[in-house]
């Protein structure tokens with residue numbers, strides 16, 4: 720297995736006073752936008768957050784994003800559901816972009832954690848006003864980022880019972 724895939728784990732503890740640089744954020748966003756998408760519609764936008772007070776606001780409104788209190792940055796993936804063309808694929812497309820960010824973070828020596836927003840209406844409603852995300856756009860998730868202060872071991876989840884060879 721590719722080492723980045725093997726070593727990626729959700730990181731929820733970050734080193735204080737270690738910034739995520741603009742160059743690193745741009746690398747992460749390049750990786751995100753290299754993801755596949757249905758009919759190449761790329762139904763996404765990204766909000767890069769490094770302001771401490773905004774990260775603290777995320778902690779306040781999202782009960783499962785407490786790690787943003789020590790994260791140096793976060794990326795909000797914003798979905799743009801299609802009104803024509805390949806209807807309904809935006810969750811897959813945004814998830815592919817998210818996974819690219821998580822893997823690029825490992826390659827940069829950063830830790831990251833995907834905090835789900837879509838499709839939980841209460842999380843969507845909580846995150847929308849922080850960034851003025853108006854319909855039809857939808858906050859898809861919050862990805863917490865920073866220098867890792869924990870290093871959980873690779874999991875090794877391969878389960879032959881989940882595979883059928885035909």
Ligand SMILES: Cc1cc2nc3c(=O)[nH]c(=O)nc-3n(C[C@H](O)[C@H](O)[C@H](O)COP(=O)(O)O)c2cc1C
Nearest residue numbers: 727728729730731783784832833834835836871874
């Ligand atoms: C759609 C989705 C939503 C998630 N939401 C949260 C979350 O809100 N808070 C959190 O701490 N982790 C969240 N996670 C991370 C999972 O808990 C984590 O990926 C899972 O436990 C496996 O651990 P690993 O990422 O270290 O392999 C989410 C992951 C996914 C894919």
